[in-house]
Amino acid sequence: MKSINLCLSERSGPGAFRLLVLTSLLLGPLLFPALSAAVNLSGDSRTYLQSRETAIDQNILGVYEYLDFAVQNVGNETISFHTGGWLRYDLRDEQFGRKSNNDLQYSYLSFRAATDNTVVNLGRVMVFEGVASERVDGVYARTDMAAGFGISAFAGNPVETNSDLSGNDLIYGGRIGHQGGDLYRIGVSALKVEKDSDDYREEQGVDLWLHPMNKVDITGRSSYNGVTKGWMEHAYALSLGPFDKVRLNTEASWINYDDYFFRATISAFALQPGLLTPHEGVRILGQDISYAATDKLYFTADYKNFNYDIAGNANYYGGKVNYAYSSVSGSGFSYHRMEGESDRLQYDEYRLYGYTKIDRTNLAVDVIDISYANAINGVDNSYSLSVAALYDLNEAWKMGADAEYSRNPDFDRDVRAFVKVLYRFGSKGGV
Amino acid sequence: MTKTSTKLLLSLVVPLLLFGMYACAHTTSMATVHPTEVPAFPVCSDCHTDSRAALNHTSDFSTTHKFYAVQNKQACTICHKESFCSDCHAHKEEIKPSDKYKDSVERALPHRGDYLNQHKIDGRVNPASCMKCHGRSNNERCRVCHK
Known part of the structure; x- marks a missing residue:
């Protein structure tokens, strides 16, 4: 396994916002020729002006523009386009060593069928599937199958602040789930990240939702680190709400630091004395009423x-x-x-x-x-x-x-x- | 049966099985937009008695929504746009969610008030809660100090 240099680099690159603008202004009209009657354009513009002082005595006056929009019914009612990002410019001291900054948060073309909950998203997508909570430049797809089964898969380039490593950078994974009416939903999932053909991350997991009766829910998941060969986390919650005015929530989780914080891209999560104690583990038990x-x-x-x-x-x-x-x-x-x-x-x-x-x-x-x-x-x-x-x-x-x-x-x-x-x-x- | 022939058999049977199960699914897709206006903090069980009833946005939903999202994110998109998620689950974000929505004091938003000092405490108590949003992305602000 390669040693990892925690000198950090930015994956998305400085051209991310330009990509958003170009995608929106150029590809949009080209791909969707009839920004016409049938096309449904919606979105939000959020402009912020923030004034604050930093811990290193900088006076910040930053202007931010957040732009999100969706184009529905792109030639066909099953196809839509979604994009969002932000741009910042500093009117006084510069933040984070840059006078300006930007980010493309998501931008994808989506196909969504009228049957089987079939979805295919292509572009910069956020994937929440079992063990995966990842932003990916690539493709994500899911569909229902017979007998209550469902399947999803994704693959692409991970969008993260990452360690400096040469070579390829690939993430892929998926989830197979089964829903038993309104009684339960269970899934098994896995993801793998390869950097320069080495196994950089490998995670498997089980996720669960049990609904034995109305207003009683057990939810949770367990995640296993296939590289360190240890359980990362077990996290489960019980919600009891069948009583007239009283609701009870219980949560329990177990976290093993060596396995959980593996391959973080920020030194704050380094397992070393003074930061996170190596071999530490925590059991969290919570109850609210x-x-x-x-x-x-x-x-x-x-x-x-x-x-x-x-x-x-x-x-x-x-x-x-x-x-x-x-x-x-x-x-x-x-x-x-x-x-x-x-x-x-x-x-x-x-x-x-x-x-x-x-x-x-x-x-x-x-x-x-x-x-x-x-x-x-x-x-x-x-x-x-x-x-x-x-x-x-x-x-x-x-x-x-x-x-x-x-x-x-x-x-x-x-x-x-x-x-x-x-x-x-x-x-x-x-x- | 040799290892090679087992692999060959699986590589034929699994895609065929998956295709067959897909062809026989016959479910109707969820609505893309909720057909009626939904109030803030919806109590889904007021109208739904099936699995959707579990999505009540009660006080604990800020901690349990992760379990529902990784099983059925489509249900979230009926009411929420992608930007709603990316306000917190960001790639790079410079403004705290609680700063963007300071007028929404009733919402459970992370990092309210003085978080420069408090993060040192929360990071000791449960660093895993930081890792989810800042472990592999959205840590540009962290790197100002955590070189």
Whole structure:
């Protein structure tokens, strides 16, 4: 196996946004000659202006443009085109060593049949199938099969920040699932990444949904690392909601660090003392109970235990109350306490928020306060206060602004501001 | 039977079996758009009693939606556009989701408030929760400090 140099490079390249624009402006009209009556174009433009100070005393004033759109019914009602990306330009200090930046988040031509839930996506696609949560430049396909079976497969070039390795770079995988009516859904899946013909990642997994009765669900998955030959994760959740006003959620997970953090592309996940302890493992057990006192008033209590093989224990517990005055206004308060064996894992966390709509203006306020048992950088209390407003000009246009003030172990006084202009065009539907 | 002939048999039988199962599927595809307007935080079980009832957007859905998405992402796309997912599950992202939607205080969004300090705590408690979004992509911001 090659040794991996954690000198990181950017896979998508600086031309990603240009690709989006070119794809949209050039290929679009060429491929879809009748941007005509039958074609349905919809999308969103989100323009943001963000002002903030960084931890290294830079004053950031960045302008962002996020553009997402879909073209439905491209010559045929089964074919559509979806694309989205963003562009940033700094008006003051540059961020991340670049005056401007961009990203093509997704861009694919999609075929979706009227029968069998057959889908074929070609381009930059996000794949969520069993063990795979991957962005891929390539092809993804799935279809129903007889007797409740379904099958999916994908292949292409992984879109990730990656280690510097020469040679080819290929990801492929798939999932076979079976659904037994409304009683269960189970799948087995696998993915493999080859770099220069070496097995770089190899994962297999089982995913599960059990529905023994209405409002009772067991969900989860187990993932196995075929390279390190160990279980990466078992994660399962039980939701019980058949009671009139009470809902219970239980979650349990087991994570083995050596297998789980394998082939991360950022040094923060390196298994070495001071970062992640090698051979560490954690079992997480959580329980929450919600009680709807009325249609408008909810109480939730939650508890989570972290049991580490090496580091000891930590408990996180607390509760929250939410009150909805109407469909557009409400408020909430929460309190949580973290009790861990290390100094940093001992704090109390409070949050109070409220929101309302007056005429066409949505207003929101949010206060978060964290009190540390042991001061961090000489600070034993961290807080942030934010106020936000969003004005609906009409169905298509919205304008908003917010400001946040905080004091924390990294900033004596941190003031941030954010302005946004949102424009939705084309057909309604979806968020 | 030799190893070679077994492989040959499998390479013929498996595609034929898959094609046969595909040809006999005869299911109707899901709607591409939900036929009625869906409110924020929908309670799907108000109308559905089949598997779709499990998709209620209750308070725990922010932690359990991953299980449903990896089994049946198509169900998500009935109400959500791709950009809804990529706001958090990003390739490269410079703005925190909670900054984009600061006016939506009722939503469960990651990294609210001062997260520069808090990430050092959360990263100790459960680094696996960071890995999902920042392990192999969307870590350009992380690399400012984590060289």
